[in-house]
Amino acid sequence: MTIAFLNGAFIALEDAKISPMDRGFLFGDGIYEVIPSYGGRLVGLHLHLARLESGLRDIGIETSWGRAELTNIFQDLLTRNGAGNLGIYLQITRGVTMTRQHAFPAQPTPTIFAYTFEIPQPVPGDPSKVTHWQVATAQDMRWQRCHIKSTSLLGNVLHMMDGVNSGAGETLLFDDCDQLTEAAACNVFVVKGETVSTPPLDRHKLAGVTRDMALVILREHSEFTVREEHLSRDAVFDADEVWLSSSTKELEPIVSIDGQSVGNGAPGPIWSRAQTLFDEHRFDHFE
Ligand SMILES: Cc1ncc(COP(=O)(O)O)c(C=O)c1O
Known part of the structure; x- marks a missing residue:
């Protein structure tokens, strides 16, 4: 069973649910990252986090999830999912609003979602x-x-x-x-x-x-x-x-x-x- 992270809680991936009024669903209004890891070690972590921050800044999403918290979430997800060869998918959207309008809502609460998926063992140039x-x-x-x-x-x-x-x-x-x-x-x-x-x-x-x-x-x-x-x-x-x-x-x-x-x-x-x-x-x- 894959364990996912959704808005502060670790839950089974199959139990993860978001509202159809999430702007990620309605407009594709969000940023994502895919970070590989092998045996629990993340590859290129600070480069992925820097690109995430720059993307969030570019589209004006402010989140309270800082680098240290995100890193802890990733490590926790890897441990909970067996720390093999795992990609982490992370998505942060502008969150849920009850009216569908293009303009940004005044005080959005971003949605954060992450889960892991198996990736192949990398190989040298063979x-x-x-x-x-x-x-x-x-x-x-x-x-x-x-x-x-x-x-x-x-x-x-x-x-x-x-x-x-x-x-x-x-x-x-x-x-x-x-x-x-x-x-x-x-x-x-x-x-x-x-x-x-x-x-x-x-x-x-x-x-x-x-x-x-x-x-x-x-x-x-x-x-x-x-x-x-x-x-x-x-x-x-x-x-x-x-x-x-x-x-x-x-x-x-x-x-x-x-x-x-x-x-x-x-x-x-x-x-x-x-x-x-x-x-x-x-x-x-x-x-
Ligand atoms: C359009 C596009 N270009 C380049 C890349 C490669 O980026 P990265 O090396 O950070 O995985 C990706 C990865 O998903 C992509 O979707």
Whole structure:
């Protein structure tokens, strides 16, 4: 039985109930985080909490749940759920109002909800132990505030379905100028020669914690040139390697895009080295 946390109480996930008048339900008016943990150790905790705070600030939700309290809730949830390999899903919405109106209510009481779910044991860069991603591409049709980790994810959901409907597992997104932004639920890295690149952060991408950690780890420990730079559609299709990054995937290789092989159609050596380094250093500075 999964134990969840809802508005101050630990309860069975199946007993967790919220009002249909919650603004998270009515408007997608909330912020979320997904934080991985292995054997009870949270990965990238302070980066996740910093992004949560920045998202709440961006959309004007004030909450009394501070960093120390949230950390205690997470630790408690991990212990209550067996402290294996668990992702924590946390969502804070603007709360319940009895009239449906777009404008913020005067004195909202935010709703806070968290639960855990099992995630796979992460592995070093071994091609035989990882998903070989086949992805599609689409024009990025989401809104202008993709840097906010908002629960309003319909744009991302529809883009994920662009990929799924064409037999792929993810979708790489390109802006109106054909520059890579990110994927429906991941950031993207591109390798050409000995250079590892990812698009620079702006309003069109989520500042992925895994992206951030990978940049730090590769800059500190690898021999590769690491760049944040704009990447055209041609650069992506011409790459030797392309990877996805997210908290529950870490770095995973893409082997085909729109049916066209990436490099020789197998996970590349630079991905293998990068994920091996990530596996060695995921707890350095980031807990
Ligand atoms: C749109 C999008 N971009 C990037 C990411 C990767 O972020 P993180 O590495 O913090 O999991 C996610 C993760 O859910 C996402 O939904």
